[in-house]
Amino acid sequence: MFDQDFQFDSDIVDLARRLVGTRLLVRGVGGTVIETEAYGRDDPASHSWRGQTARNAAMFGPPGSVYVYLSYGCHLCLNVVGRTGEAVLIRAIRPEVGVPLMMQRRSQSPAIASGPGRVGQALGIGSGDSGQRFGTADFRLDFGPTAPRLLTGPRIGISRATDRPWRFGLADTPGLSRPFPC
DNA sequence: CCAACGATTCGCT
DNA sequence: GCGAATCGTTGGC
Numbered sequence: 001m002f003d004q005d006f007q008f009d010s011d012i013v014d015l016a017r018r019l020v021g022t023r024l025l026v027r028g029v030g031g032t033v034i035e036t037e038a039y040g041r042d043d044p045a046s047h048s049w050r051g052q053t054a055r056n057a058a059m060f061g062p063p064g065s066v067y068v069y070l071s072y073g074c075h076l077c078l079n080v081v082g083r084t085g086e087a088v089l090i091r092a093i094r095p096e097v098g099v100p101l102m103m104q105r106r107s108q109s110p111a112i113a114s115g116p117g118r119v120g121q122a123l124g125i126g127s128g129d130s131g132q133r134f135g136t137a138d139f140r141l142d143f144g145p146t147a148p149r150l151l152t153g154p155r156i157g158i159s160r161a162t163d164r165p166w167r168f169g170l171a172d173t174p175g176l177s178r179p180f181p182c
Numbered sequence: 183c184c185a186a187c188g189a190t191t192c193g194c195t
Numbered sequence: 196g197c198g199a200a201t202c203g204t205t206g207g208c
Contacts, residue, residue, distance in 0.1 A: 037189070045189070055204055072190050073202035079189090089189055109192095117190050157189055177190095187205080195197080 006141055008063035008134070012086040013038045013166055019080060019088055020168050021148035025140040026078075026123040029098030031113070032144060034170040035091040035177055037155045041084065044160035048085035058130040059087050066139055068120070068130040075117030076125045080134060080141070091116045091156070091167070092177050093123075115177040151180040 006022075008015065016038035024030045039046035047056040047069065058067040058081060065081035079087040093113045095102050102122040106112050113122040134141050151169040154162055156178060169176050 039189070047189075050205085053204075069189080070203060072188060072200080074200070075190050077189065091189085111191095115190070155189070159188090183208085185205105185207090188203105190200105192200090193198095 005143060006064075006135070008080070008082055010082065012040050012082045012088065015080070015082045015086075016088040016166065017150060017168050019090070019141075020150060020170050021144040021146070023096070023140075023142045023144060024090065024093055024123075025097060025142075026125065026129075027138050029101055030093060030123055030140075031096035032094045032170075033090060033092075034094050034173045034175060036168050037089040037091055038166040038168075039079075039087050039089065040166075041086050043164075045155060045158040045162075045164075046085070046087075048087075052085070059085055061131060062133070064134045066129050066132040066134060068125055068127055070127065071117060076120040076127060077116040078120050078123065078125050078129075089116055090119050092169075092175055093119055094173065094175055095122065112175075114175045153180045 016036045019036045022033050024033050048059045052060045067079035067081050067087050071077050078090045081087045095112045113119045149171040152165050153167045155167045
């Protein structure tokens with residue numbers, strides 16, 4: 001399975017669900033996506049809620065774009081852009097390729113990529129990566145071999161639209177950023 | 183111009 | 196479990 005099979009121009013919640021179980025490689029390093037969140041266009045919790053700005057410009061780029069933002073002044077978080085003004089936050093991956101490098105980037109912490117800031121650090125994401133495209137040599141996304149069993153829950157760390165169950169995780173998988181509600 | 187605020191993480195109690 | 200760290204962006208004055 002290859003990048004061109006991936007349909008970025010689809011409903012953002014559907015895209016968030018489909019991204020769980022795919023293999024993500026950034027410059028040859030990464031693993032299987034195990035947790036995502038969807039952020040829509042008419043979504044008070046989304047960075048695109050108040051329209052396009054310099055910061056969120058990549059969210060308004062073509063489907064399949066990379067959107068990187070700085071969180072709390074210290075964490076670079078990675079998103080997959082869907083339709084205009086919509087994106088999926090990668091909250092956790094299972095480290096599989098280039099594990100020693102990811103461990104080094106994470107200062108040998110056992111929590112290599114269980115959280116959006118940790119994912120960014122483990123994958124070596126830079127602010128300049130915003131606006132790049134998935135499907136290129138640097139940013140690969142490939143379907144996994146099996147249809148994943150999905151967990152669903154409310155999004156983490158937001159104060160608005162907290163009722164939308166737009167967080168998705170791979171069931172029976174260690175390394176999720178937080179437990180899902182029963 | 184400036185104050186407030188995060189799609190978080192880490193260390194300490 | 197709680198609070199500090201940390202800084203670019205945002206929006207109000």
